[in-house]
Amino acid sequence: MRRTEGEDQEELRLRPQIGLVAFTVNVLGTLVGAGVFVLLGTAAQLAGSAVWLAFLLAALVAAAAALNYAELVSMYPRAGVEYEFVGHAFGRGVLPFLVGWVLTLNGSASVATLALGFAGYLNVFWAIPATLAAFGLVAVLMVAVLLGLKLDTRANLILTLIEVGGLTVFISLGVINWSSAPLLDVPQGAAGVLGATALVFFAYTGFEDASKMAEEVANPSRAVPVGLLLGLGLTALLYVSISVAAVQLAPAAVLAESEAPLVTAVGYVWGQGGQLFLTAIALVSITNTALFTLVAHSRLIFAMARGGSLPQALTGLLPRTLVPWAATLIAGLLAVALIPLGEISIVASLSSWSALTVYSIVGISLLLLRYRRPEAERPFRVPLSVRGFPVLSALSVLVSVALASQLEGAIVLLGLAVAGLGLIAYPLLRQR
Helix, strand or coil: CCCCCCCCCHHHCCCCCECHHHHHHHHHHHHCCHHHHHHHHHHHHHHHHHHHHHHHHHHHHHHHHHHHHHHHHHHCCCCCHHHHHHHHHHCCCHHHHHHHHHHHHHHHHHHHHHHHHHHHHHCCCCCCCHHHHHHHHHHHHHHHHHCCHHHHHHHHHHHHHHHHHHHHHHHHHHHHCCCCCCCCCCCCHHHHHHHHHHHHHHHHCHHHHHHCCHHHECCHHHHHHHHHHHHHHHHHHHHHHHHHHHHHHCCHHHHHHCCCHHHHHHHHHHHHHHHHHHHHHHHHHHHHHHHHHHHHHHHHHHHHHHCCCCCHHHHCCCCCCCCCHHHHHHHHHHHHHHHHHCCHHHHHHHHHHHHHHHHHHHHHHHHHHHHHCCCCCCCCCCCCEECCEEHHHHHHHHHHHHHHHCCCHHHHHHHHHHHHHHHHHHHHHCCC
16 A cells, blocks of 8 residues: 555654664674775875874764764654754755765765675685675675664674774784884875875764664664764774784885785784784674675665655565665665776775765754754754854864865766766655
């Protein structure tokens, strides 16, 4: 039976299945490891041995954006949070759809990037064409998502403990084998560091993916803000420590030429055995991040369909687990479609552009809601307000725009072209 406007849609709500601890672990599982495994070498080409500074600056930008998410999630703890935020701030219409459209690109590009990174590390154990390995990973992840969030969360806990343990060993090797290598040798100057910051920002984009599961978290108005900020802070500490350790173990120029930079770095002190160990950790880490990225973006597609911006058929839920199965299939197939691009830096940059663009719109949404709905309950508020004006939120918008401008012009044009396609698709896809 077709839904009509105003009909009660409680049957389309997702049910709470996890608490604060599990949600925080999910944030860590989405963030930790994959970005630094895949992008540290490419970033070292731009920032040299100051690659750690790029990771630190990207973390600060992500933290400002995460504060915006924390306040807005505390107000509207629903699946597909950005779609909800923009809809409340600007009204239901084309803008929420475009935000969801661009974020769908972001999620698909993220999964494709991770799948390609997985294929590169898998090649150490098994020589298999990269595209085929990436396709295989996405297929396995789609099946895992369909099995349900509780099972995914248990798997995430195990995989996160493995990857954090392995990365802690790597950091310890950097401390033990400290070479006093310069940490601010920047061959391309400030422009190189800013370019690397824009690129490695991809490593932190998972925090908003985790927030898309807000509807499935118990007491989300409290648990989601705390879990987001705690998970992001721990991830930033790990990423900066890893990048400092890497340039102590191997020269930045060597890391820049490697497709598996952390594996190359550990090989300097542990040889082939150490390389195999870290390769296995990388495979675990990338798989874990890709899994929860796919989980999150299936929820976004579901929320857009529930809100009327996509066909109603995409609201289909499995009876026992309440997994949005149709949305999961679409999210996975879109990732598969991007894999043939084949170049990790292109796909990652596209993902960074879309994330930074949406962070800007989310920040503007928060500013509007502070003035349009000052009486609304906000269990969490962005700190540092001047006469009610959230200074950090405004800064996050400006910095997000500035970072997006550091990406290559071709990436920006490609992102704008995708947004333009969204304008064409809007009247075709939305529910009447």
